[in-house]
Amino acid sequence: MLCYYCAMLTIGLTGGIATGKSSVAAFLAELGAEVIDADQLARDAVAPGTASLQRIVELFGQQALQPDGSLNRQAVRELVFNEPDRRQQLEAILHPAIKELALQQIEQARIRGSRVVVYMAPLLIEAKATDRVDEIWVVTVRPEVQLERLMARDGCSRPQAEQIIAAQMPLAEKERFGVVVIDNSSSLEETRHQVEAAWQQRIGS
Known part of the structure; x- marks a missing residue:
């Protein structure tokens, strides 16, 4: 747990395509984190x-x-x-x-x-950028959910979505790097509860 008077904690937030990293980052921002978006x-x-x-x-x-x-x-x-x-x-x-x-x-x-900074980077692990952060949080979803969300978001066909996902590091492999793993397969409210619980455990009130 982070001491309020201690050094700033930098969280590396990562996950696969269409897993909902931005939603998790938004919840963390609501809790007081400053978010840095690697895509930006x-x-x-x-x-x-x-x-x-x-x-x-x-x-x-x-x-x-x-x-x-x-x-x-x-x-x-x-x-x-x-x-x-x-x-x-x-x-x-x-x-x-x-x-x-x-x-x-x-x-x-x-x-x-700033007390907590979230560095949201889809390729945090692949780019060997983990040395920029203190700990890693991974956003994951069930494979079928990822596929359906990617097709809906980008308007691509199932074969196209499967090809895009196959070109990335498998989610199961990314999860092994996570101090915290957030499963965003269900509702946003359920995801919010997971984020709040992880914040309480890792950072405190």
């Missing part, structure tokens, strides 16, 4: 004019850009989906840039006197 940092890292965006254009060409000069995420996603080598090249550009922004924001939260 990833967008900031490749904003027009950044060195990271320029390197991506050098790697993939002008097809990586939208007409307004911003990153064409869908095009890049398609370019690397079945190309492990190109995916690694992309990650070698993105991950260091995201890490720098994440560490800056975590330090700023520390300076502000």
Whole structure:
């Protein structure tokens, strides 16, 4: 349990696609945590004019850009989906840039006197970014629930959803890293109860 007067606790919140990480992060924010979203940092890292965006254009060409000069995420996603080598090249550009922004924001939260920071990062484990956090919380769901939610959210077919999920680290493997595992298979109210119980156990009132 975190002592109120002790150092800030940084929680790494992760999980698979369509498991409900944002919902859990919102519940944690209601309890008083400051949330840092790695997906937003990833967008900031490749904003027009950044060195990271320029390197991506050098790697993939002008097809990586939208007409307004911003990153064409869908095009890049398609370019690397079945190309492990190109995916690694992309990650070698993105991950260091995201890490720098994440560490800056975590330090700023520390300076502000934040008690608990939640670093929400879908690829926290895969990107070997666990050293940025004090403990890991994993959001999981039953496989069929994940599949149905992904299809409903993204409007993709079942085979497409299965392919997307299969390309990720299995949820069961991620769960092994978690000090806390939140099962978001049921209602949001049930998930809220789990989050509140975990907060009480790990952090206190």
